[in-house]
Amino acid sequence: MINDLDKKPIKLKILDHRIGNEFPLPDYATLGSAGIDLCACMGTELVVEPGETQLIPTGISVFIEDPKLCATILPRSGLGHKHGIVLGNLVGLIDSDYQGPLMVSCWNRSQKSYTITPGDRIAQLVFLPVVQAEFEIVNSFESTRRGLGGFGHTGN
Ligand SMILES: O=c1ccn([C@H]2C[C@H](O)[C@@H](COP(=O)(O)OP(=O)(O)OP(=O)(O)O)O2)c(=O)[nH]1
Numbered sequence: 554m555i556n557d558l559d560k561k562p563i564k565l566k567i568l569d570h571r572i573g574n575e576f577p578l579p580d581y582a583t584l585g586s587a588g589i590d591l592c593a594c595m596g597t598e599l600v601v602e603p604g605e606t607q608l609i610p611t612g613i614s615v616f617i618e619d620p621k622l623c624a625t626i627l628p629r630s631g632l633g634h635k636h637g638i639v640l641g642n643l644v645g646l647i648d649s650d651y652q653g654p655l656m657v658s659c660w661n662r663s664q665k666s667y668t669i670t671p672g673d674r675i676a677q678l679v680f681l682p683v684v685q686a687e688f689e690i691v692n693s694f695e696s697t698r699r700g701l702g703g704f705g706h707t708g709n
Pocket residue numbers: 626642644645646647648649651654655656657658
């Protein structure tokens with residue numbers, strides 16, 4: 554269990570006033586949840602046809618501020634597995650200096666149209682640590698057992 558004091562304060566703007574009223578404030582569903590569900594905040598129902606991708610507002614923006622953190626937008630497993638509703642960008646990456654609205658690219662990879670109703674939880678937001686690299690230009694690397702082998706080099 555994560556104590557509230559161990560949680561990282563993150564600035565959040567409510568852009569759609571249904572958030573915190575008709576739709577819940579973003580929060581972890583259970584004590585051990587890694588993700589916070591994001592709600593679809595469009596005005597009316599939206600039908601995503603098979604193969605189609607729609608950009609859906611979530612009604613919030615966050616300012617992560619700390620460059621050692623980012624957030625990712627991930628599919629919800631139930632929607633992805635049962636209905637083929639995943640993300641058009643596969644994974645959304647939210648930069649620590651981004652201050653705009655959080656948007657979800659919804660891709661219907663199934664053969665059936667899918668209706669999204671305002672307030673539906675369409676994806677989830679996961680905060681993650683980030684390490685920024687500073688490149689050191691070299692001419693060669695110390696050799697390793699793997700060396701250049703990859704892409705199945707070690708077998709199945
Ligand atoms: O699913 C997503 C992915 C990104 N973003 C926002 C936050 C992110 O910080 C910004 C830029 O995303 P990214 O760097 O992945 O896109 P880009 O195509 O490289 O755009 P840019 O040139 O603005 O960086 O868009 C979202 O709201 N939802």
